[in-house]
Amino acid sequence: MSISEQIVGDLVANDIAFVTTVPCKQLGGVIDAVEAHPDIMHVPANKEDEGMGLCAGAWMGGKRPMIIMQNTAIGVTINTLVTLTQFYRMPLPMLISYRGELKEPVACQAEMAVHTKALLAQLNIPTYHFHRKSDADELDAILKYTFMCNKPVAILTDATFWGGY
Amino acid sequence: MNRSDILRDIAPVTRDHLVVCNIGLPSQELHMIDDQPTNFYMLGTMGLASSIGLGLALSQTKQVIAIDGDGSVLTNLGTLPTIANNVADNYILLIIDNGSYGSTGDQPTYAGKKTSLAEVARACGCDNVVEVTAKDTAQALTDALAAERMTVIVAKCASGNIKVPVITKDPVVIRDRFMTAIQS
Numbered sequence: 440m441s442i443s444e445q446i447v448g449d450l451v452a453n454d455i456a457f458v459t460t461v462p463c464k465q466l467g468g469v470i471d472a473v474e475a476h477p478d479i480m481h482v483p484a485n486k487e488d489e490g491m492g493l494c495a496g497a498w499m500g501g502k503r504p505m506i507i508m509q510n511t512a513i514g515v516t517i518n519t520l521v522t523l524t525q526f527y528r529m530p531l532p533m534l535i536s537y538r539g540e541l542k543e544p545v546a547c548q549a550e551m552a553v554h555t556k557a558l559l560a561q562l563n564i565p566t567y568h569f570h571r572k573s574d575a576d577e578l579d580a581i582l583k584y585t586f587m588c589n590k591p592v593a594i595l596t597d598a599t600f601w602g603g604y
Numbered sequence: 605m606n607r608s609d610i611l612r613d614i615a616p617v618t619r620d621h622l623v624v625c626n627i628g629l630p631s632q633e634l635h636m637i638d639d640q641p642t643n644f645y646m647l648g649t650m651g652l653a654s655s656i657g658l659g660l661a662l663s664q665t666k667q668v669i670a671i672d673g674d675g676s677v678l679t680n681l682g683t684l685p686t687i688a689n690n691v692a693d694n695y696i697l698l699i700i701d702n703g704s705y706g707s708t709g710d711q712p713t714y715a716g717k718k719t720s721l722a723e724v725a726r727a728c729g730c731d732n733v734v735e736v737t738a739k740d741t742a743q744a745l746t747d748a749l750a751a752e753r754m755t756v757i758v759a760k761c762a763s764g765n766i767k768v769p770v771i772t773k774d775p776v777v778i779r780d781r782f783m784t785a786i787q788s
Contacts, residue, residue, distance in 0.1 A: 457663060480662060482690050484655075485682025492652030493686070496624070496659025499644070499783050504659070522648025523656075527779040 442575060442601075443468035446534070450505060451478050453582040455532070457497035459483065459490035460507040465536035465601050470507060487512035488519040491531065498529055503586060507534045510555045510595065511548075520562060524591045531591040532582055537568070540597035559593050566593040569600045605738035606764040607673075607700050608633045613742045614698075618643075621749070622786060624657040624670045628707030630700065632768045634671065641785040645771055645778050651680030654697050658687055661695035664786060667749060668694055674701040674715035681724070687756070688729030696748045697756045698741070704763040722758040730756045738762070 440448070446469050450458070457480050458473045460466075474481045480502065484490030487508045494504035512535070524531050538545070539552025559566045567581055568574070578594070585592040605613075607630060615638040624644045625631045631645040646653055654677065657670025677683065677699055687697060703716020715721050722735040732753050736744045738761035748755035771778075 457659070482659070482662065482686065485686060486680075488649075488652065489655045489680055489682050489686065492649070492655025492680075493659035493662075495652070496656040496661070497663040498659075499656075499779065500660040500663030500786060502663040519649050519652065523646075523652065526648060527775045529779070 441468065442572060443472045445575060446578060447472040447476055447479075449578045449582060451476060452579065453503065453586070455503045455505050455582070456480060457482070457494065457502040457504040458507060459493045459504070461485075461487055461490065461509070461512070463507070463509050463536045465538070465596065465598065466507055466534065469534065473507070486515065488516045491516055491519045491524060494531055495523055495527070495529055498531075503530075505532045505534060509536045509538050511538065511551045513555055513558050514551060517558070517562065520564070520591055525562075528589045530586045530589045532585045533591060533593050535593055535595050537595040537597040540599070542598035542603040555595065564591050564593050566595065569594065569596045571600065574600065606762045607702050607706060608637070608766045610700055610738050610741050610759055610761055611637050613739075614745055617742055617745050617749070618669055618671075622660065622666055622668045624653050624660065624668065626653040626672045626676050629765055629768060630671055630673060632771055633766065635771050636768050641781040644782045645773070647771060647775055647778075651676045654683040654687065655680065657697065658683070658690065658692060658695060661692035662690060665694060666786065667696070668692075669696045669698055669745070672697060672699050673706065674699060674703065674721055675705040675713045677721055678713055678715060678719075684725050684728035684730060687754070688725075688731070691731075691754050693752050693754050695754050696745065698745060699756065699758045700761060701758050702761050702763040706763060706765050710763045710765070716763075722756070725756045725758070730754075732756065733758070735760065
């Protein structure tokens with residue numbers, strides 16, 4: 440089983456039925472697996488805050504949501520995370536490609552990478568960092584935790600985790 | 605007619621449906637005119653009423669009306685292609701277009717100048733787009749609900765605001781009673 444299939448298997452096992460995504464090279468395999476899975480409604484978004492709005496509506500409507508995005512989105516979505524997701528106390532697992540970490544080929548990406556964890560900590564968002572393949576074994580527990588406590592939760596997945604590219 | 609006149613006109617139509625209402629004065633006016641547990645008031649996050657409404661419509665079967673403003677739609681213009689390409693026939697986006705950012709003091713929007721949001725919505729692929737004058741809004745909304753087809757309504761009206769109190773309900777209370785109403 441590929442790591443993308445393992446991740447999507449955990450989503451489905453946790454009744455996540457609504458996934459919004461923005462394009463990402465690292466997460467492309469997961470996005471393809473989400474699109475292909477019959478139990479998941481996949482609604483691509485044009486921007487990450489739009490996707491978080493979609494997820495808020497989906498959750499209130501009875502579908503467990505997830506957003507798949509890059510860490511640069513933290514720079515786009517702070518207001519939405521605070522005044523929608525956290526203010527109304529909604530759960531939102533965020534599967535995030537942690538661009539700008541080890542094995543990153545694009546220098547510009549490192550600039551947001553150095554701010555990512557500090558911003559998430561400032562927002563009091565529980566944050567997990569997948570660096571080795573075995574780290575993904577925690578995903579099931581992270582998802583259960585997210586829907587238990589009704590919080591946005593960040594899962595950072597770096598290039599080493601994905602095997603580089 | 606301004607936005608609050610339209611909200612008074614459509615209250616008998618929206619009352620029995622799930623409503624996601626735009627941040628600021630629209631939510632405050634709707635709350636004052638006809639507070640219902642089926643209303644979700646946005647207290648922050650400008651631009652996302654249409655996205656929340658679409659996510660809600662795609663996730664359950666009841667009809668959903670998102671009441672948005674021209675300024676907020678311009679903030680999140682990417683919402684229109686997403687709406688067009690994820691058709692939810694239980695979804696109506698009502699854009700009350702007064703050509704101004706009402707909540708911040710009626711600064712003009714581009715929708716009040718050269719930009720037609722109805723034409724933008726059509727160009728984005730929305731199949732049912734109607735533009736109406738303020739007085740015809742309630743009828744257009746009634747027709748759209750009866751048609752049970754995803755519809756974008758652009759209701760053109762005058763700018764201007766009424767005195768209205770802020771919403772002091774706790775956001776979690778607003779959200780919880782809304783979710784209870786969805787499930788009932």
